[in-house]
Amino acid sequence: xxxxxSLSIYVISILCAxxxxxxxxxxxxxxxxxxxxxxxxxxNRTVEVGSTISVLCEVQNRSTNEVFWSxxxxxxxxxxxxxxxxxKGYKVTPDDSDFPVGKIGAAGxxxxxxxxxxxxxxxxxxxxxxxTVEPGDYDLFALRYFQMNGKYQPKFKLKSxxxxxxxxxx
Numbered sequence: 001x002x003x004x005x006s007l008s009i010y011v012i013s014i015l016c017a018x019x020x021x022x023x024x025x026x027x028x029x030x031x032x033x034x035x036x037x038x039x040x041x042x043x044n045r046t047v048e049v050g051s052t053i054s055v056l057c058e059v060q061n062r063s064t065n066e067v068f069w070s071x072x073x074x075x076x077x078x079x080x081x082x083x084x085x086x087x088k089g090y091k092v093t094p095d096d097s098d099f100p101v102g103k104i105g106a107a108g109x110x111x112x113x114x115x116x117x118x119x120x121x122x123x124x125x126x127x128x129x130x131x132t133v134e135p136g137d138y139d140l141f142a143l144r145y146f147q148m149n150g151k152y153q154p155k156f157k158l159k160s161x162x163x164x165x166x167x168x169x170x
Contacts (some may be wrong), residue, residue, distance in 0.1 A: 003159040015147045029115070029156075035063035038158040040142050046166045055080060055123045057142055061115040068114045077113070080127050081140040082165065092127050092140075135169040 003039050041056040057078045061067045076093045083089040117122045125142075139162035145155045 016142050018125055025030075027036045027138055034075050035143070035150075036061055036067055036146065036158065038078075038142060038144055038160040040078075040140070040160045040163055042140070042163050043163065045164060046168060048168045048170050049133050049135065051168050052126050052128045053165075054139070055127050057123050057125055057144075059121045059122075059144075059146075061117055061119055061150070064117050066114055066116050067146050068112050069144060069146050070110060070112045076125050077123055078125055078142040078144050078160075080125065080140065080142045082129075082133065082140050082167070084136055084138050088134070090130065090133050092129060093122070129167060129170070132165055135167050138167055139163070140165045 011041045037060045039058045039060070041058070044053060047053050059067065066083065069077070078093070079091065081089055081091055092159075113121060141162045142160040143157060145157050147155050
């Protein structure tokens, strides 16, 4: 029994070492991966509830490995959230239920996006601020799961920078 436990610990240690070697040191609560960065930007820092804004999402790959992620069109590629100083949060990208099968164009197709070493991928996501969002000052950020080196490597999640956004009542 002791040999089996030692072997399990040894295998876990090796896997952790491989992950740290591939991705660099994993830092922060969001498990951000150095050399691969997810950032966002806005053209407007004030918005009314119920209106739509454009969020620029950018993936910059400074690693030596290709980065990729799977998407199903027409769903958003990035999940975007609003949070305030009172820890009130809202997911402002649509849920899967907003894209029912059978709705025109909603069946979508599965594809993957790839960013080669040294490249940057940019995409504007349209985000509607729900009428349920209380007016006030918020931080807006994006989350996304990625993979490196094909399907055999573990997924990792990146959290973007936070951008200040003021939400006005309608």
